[in-house]
Amino acid sequence: MKTRTISSFVAACCIPSLAHAQPNVIQSDFGGVGLQQIPTARMAAPGALTFNFSRTEPYEQYSVSTQPLSWLELGFRYTRLSGPASELDALLSGYDYLNNGIDAKILLKGEERYWPAIALGFRNLGGSSLFRSEYLVASKRWYSFDFSLGMGWGYLAGDDDIDNAIDNLEVDSQGTVTSNSDYFSTDRLFRGSPALFGGIGYQTPWEPLRFSVEYDANDYKNEPLPSNRDQDSHINAGAHYQLTDNVDMHLGWERGSTLMWGVSLSTNLSGLPQFQSDPPAEPVSASSEHPIEANWQETADKLDSNAGFAVRRITRDDNTLTIEGEPTRYQSLRKSEGRANRILHNRLPENIETFRYRQTNHGLVLRDDVHNRDMFVDAVQQDSNSTLYEQSIYAQTKLAKPTGNVVYEHEPKRFTYGLSPVLVQNAGGPDGYLYQLYLSLDAELRTDSNGWFSGQVGWTLADNLDDYNYSDNGNVDRVRSHRSDYLDESSVGLYNLQYTRVGQLNDNWFVMGYGGILEMMYSGAGGEILYRPLDSIFSYGIDANWVKQRDFDQGFGTRDYDTWTGHATAYFDTGYHDVLAALSVGRYLAKDFGATIDLSREFANGVNMGLWATFTDADDDFDEGDFNRGLYVSLPLDALFSGAGRQKGGLSWQPLTRDSGARLNRRYSLYELTQERDTQYYWRNPEESYE
Amino acid sequence: MAWSPYIHMEGSQTMVIKRTVILMMGIVLLGFLPLAHAYTLHEAVVNAFAEKEDVFWPAAFYHNAETDNEHISAERLAAELDNLALQFRINGEIQSRSAILQWQKTVLSLQGRRRTVARIDPVMLLAHPRQNVTINNPVVFGMCSPSDFIEIWSSKGVVRRPWHSGITTNDIKQELPHSQGISSQWVNLITPDGHIQRLGIAAWNNTSKPLPPGARVVSEISLNIVAAHWFNQALPQWLATRWPGDHCQSWIYSPNMTPSNEN
Structure with missing residues (x-):
């Protein structure tokens, strides 16, 4: 989806929230609902988006947690390990350690009178092995107390599976240590000796204050850096203070020896109101006299x-x-x-x-x-x-x-333009947190009702892509890993300059053709055809593109690499809580063949949460692991800015430098251009006719 | 004294049936009068309450029998309660049966005290034009004194407890004891403005909510039969359409003012 990317801080702090404190909902140190180190079976309200930071020496956890469905929690997390050389052991002396992974939790059964809520969860799903955990946890409430008891595997069980973790560590020239394993295999799930964990959350009579105490089964001596993780106790305790509807602060004592502190910024995107700057609707005239001719x-x-x-x-x-x-x-x-x-x-x-x-x-x-x-x-x-x-x-x-x-x-209007900040962020791979923040000047010039030129100039304000070092084996063509070379060459680049025409073959068939500079790294030409009947739950599309890699100076020149890329895509409106599934099969930029599955939920106010995963035949040739995946959230900008119209902004976490499973960033897609072929929201909100 | 277009009555619950008959006859008679124009609810309220003093607007109400069809009747509720009472009797649940019969008695006592669920204070009507409906037939207006009690429908029957500032659902838990067939897990809170909210009151789902004066808290029937499921939905909806208090006066109003051109 082509969206404007906005600051996560704005999304979390400045969006008026309709969410209020939910009993039992505390963000754990890792992100996601839990107590401190341990998760619980509780879930946030559907539509919740939370940015979480916690610090427990020597770990810093940065996480994003989303709740697309009442029974599904998805999150993305970076863990940074740092400390002075004298406190780190010989293996990693003087280095920072970066780890990232996707966390997921599924509510298997809601709480009833005699039954607890039961959830199944995964930490570092598809990530490196250091924090990998699987767990089954049950939570039962008794008035202000919320009891949780679970069984965990991996890190939660104090697994001593560190050989694998250490094997996967890599030290780059900047002194950053990363885990290079994205390897995902179901064979590795629920392996090792499980251990019990549990805890109690307590809601004090003073609503903003909650306490937690927990038994953390993890044996910190099994981690790669034992000298830095004294563990005097398995009992952790903490307090959680809700400063505002959007801000939660955490303070605790963990391992019997270590201070924990953190902060969570949260909002509920499903309750975002529209920015109230609309002109008032005209009163309906009750007069029986109407003009004979209209102006x-x-x-x-x-x-x-x-x-x-x-x-x-x-x-x-x-x-x-x-x-x-x-x-x-x-x-x-x-x-x-x-x-x-x-x-x-x-x-x-x-x-x-x-x-x-x-x-x-x-x-x-x-x-x-x-x-x-x-x-x-x-x-x-x-x-x-x-x-x-x-x-x-x-x-x-x-x-x-x-x-x-x-x-x-x-x-x-023949000519329209706009200026907006864009933040792109890396997820997955061994690169830790990479980002590029740039100012984008967009313009569109219509030649007639069905054709238009579009252009985009980007001015990079900040990035840390210098931290990226290409370390792959060269078996896969370098189709995305040159990103830092593009930014090294020039801070101002032409990211798009193309001509697009659209048309219709009949009521249900739509076509599009385009050519020019298609994105930051590729020029070329392509086309798309889409079959989308009005209100059908199935739609089908095919796109095909010939592209040539652009010069690093982001001008009009090109490099030697060119290829055909394209996909056949089936869209399926599942009818389940507005979840849309899209399955694409085809050829990717690195000439690898494979498939992408994308699942997203759109809330009634236009907010969209989703995740995708790509599997291709080049994954085995690629050192960074075997599949590509990402998370995204998009929201209507009129919740933030007056006059934003129907534009959407977004946050996404996806691999920026990964070569296998990389897709062409097409500026337009027919499925988005034809979104009004789906009328379900139209019928669902009749009261909006009178606003 | 200016001519006033209403028939004035006052009374309490004991006069309900008699008053209902008189009101209905009045409405029927006024229905035969030729109506010159249509009027907005706001205009009707301003006129109907013009001579009333100390109007407590949260407890002011109206009822338009022509447009507000009654989907749930007291007779149907009473019949379902008969069935439930029989079920409890068969099950040997004497206390629950006794409570249900009290519920039935209370339902029948509230039979004629019907209103349309809507706020009618003039400021609100002006601010929400679509709720400022047109009236072109006689309607009932009324107002009640502020209530000073909370009414609890539970396995104890129907009991009232004095309202005090800060009272919450947690404060009345002792009035909601466990009994076979009458839930001590879930209740419906019906506020005097007709808002219905389902709340958990057990240890595992407890939600503490403030109770406004005149609120009704109704336990759910926990029998797993179709009649109980229907009743748990129907009774709160029906109670939401009752007058918002005990000490009320009501009168019939027939529009006879300048036609409106508002929208």
Whole structure:
């Protein structure tokens, strides 16, 4: 998904949260709901996003935890181990250690009167072995006390599987020690001797304060750096103070010898409100006098400024008025069309009975939404008439141009541009935390309703990609691992300059062709075809691209490497809690063949959480492990900024320098351009018609 | 004194049936009067309460019998309670049966005290135009004195406890004892403004919520039969449509004012 990437701090701290303190929900040191070192079977509310930091000498844990479903917790974590050389053992003297991995927890059974909540969890799923854990945990509440008891394998059990961990450590020229194993195998799960762990959370009568005490089975002497981890006790205790709805602070005493402190920033993305700077909706005139002729220019201007509907053409056929255009302002088409109904009703002769909104995007006709004028007016005036109005609305696909007289026509804005900060972050591989923060200047110039030039210039403000050192065996073509070379060459680069055309073969088939500088590292040309019936749970698409690697100076020159890449993709709307599954099969940039599975959940307010994993035949040739994976969150920017319109911002964690399983970053995809072919949110939120 | 378009009555629960008959007859008679115009609820409220003093707006109410169809009737609830009482009798649960019969008696006593769930204070109506509905038939307006009790429907029957500032669901737990067939795990809290919330009250799901004066706390029936599942949904919904207090006055209002052009 092409989204603007925004600061995680903004997302966590500055988004007005609807979430309030949940009993039993404390972020553990590792991130994810737990006590301190141990997890519990509790879950955060669906839509929760939490950034967590904790420090327990010598570890620093940085984690992101998401709750896409009520029974599924997903997180991503970096663990940094540091300390002066004198306190580290000979193996790692003077170095920092970086570890990262994906954590997951699944609620197997919710709590009942006699049954505890039961969850199955994984730490460092697909990550290195040092912190790898699997566990089964049960939690049962008794008033203000929450008891948890679990069985853990790996790190949670004090596993002495450190040989593998040490074997995987690597020291780079910067003095950073990393674990180079992303190797994932089900054979390694639930191996070794399990151990019991448990703890108690206590909610004090003073709501912001909670305490925890736990038995941590881990034997810290089994870790690679024994001199730094004295363990006088297996009992840990701590306090958790909720400073605001969004900020939780933690302080504890662990191993009988070590101070723990941390902070969690959280919000619930499913409850994000829209930034309240909208112009008020027009009152519906109750007057029985309507103009004989409409002022179409004024009407179209008002539709743009108040309803957020950029009108391309208005056609009148007897008592039906068809308004063709693109939504520009509100995430909800119900809201756009409700406001447009008011504007049209106030300005049009009374013999126009039906408003037909022809929703388009870059010239693609996506659907027609048909409203009965009188029923809408009745519903606005009285809530009790809403049902009749709701039942009268229908959506359909009608590619043929509307019949009747064109009473207004206006070319869409030819030139648009925007400036935004973008943060890209690395996940997976041996590189630890890598990032690039740049300022992006985007522009779009339309040549006609179906074609446009797009461009993007990026100015790198900060990055640490110098820390990356290519250390692979050369069996895989270097298709992404040159990223730091691009940034070394120039801090300002042309990231996109392409021409795109879209079209429709019939009601359900969409096509797109494009060529030029397609992304930061590749130029070329390609095309896509998508079959997407209105409201179908299945859609299918194929894209094919010929690309050539660009010069490091990010100008118009190219390097020797070129290839064909493309995928056949099936999209499946599972119908389960708005989860969308997308399976892509095809050829990747390094000429490797494989598949990507992407699972995401979109909440009613447009917030999207997802994860993906790619498996290709080059994984075995690649030293960094056997599969590519990432997490992402995207959210409507109108929750943060006034006037952001329908743009989305996002946070993602994905490999930036990994060569196997790498995909072309196409600027546009037909599935996104045709998102209004899915009307489920339209029908689900009828009250937005009156906002 | 200016002409007033309402029939004025006062009373308490003991007069319910008699008052209901009079109100219904009044509504029927007024229904035959020619209606010149339609009016907004706001206009009707302003007129209907013009001569009332010390109106406690949170306990003011109206009922429009023409538009507010009753989906759940007291008779149906009473019949289901009969069935539940029989079930408890067969199971030998004397205490639960006794409680259920008290519930039935209370349901029947509240039968005529019906309202439309909506706030009607004028400021709120002006701020929410879509709730400012049009009235074109006689309606009942009323207002109650502020309540000073909490009403608890449990295995003890229907009992009242004095309300005090800061009282929460945890403070009335002793009034919700365990009994076969009547849950001590889940209750429904029905606030005087008609809001319904399902709450856990057991050790494993306890949620402490503040109780406003006049709130009703209703235990769930925990029998695993269809009638109990329906009843657990229906009774709170029905109670939400009862007058928000004991000491109330109500009167019939027939619109006769200037037509509205608001929306």
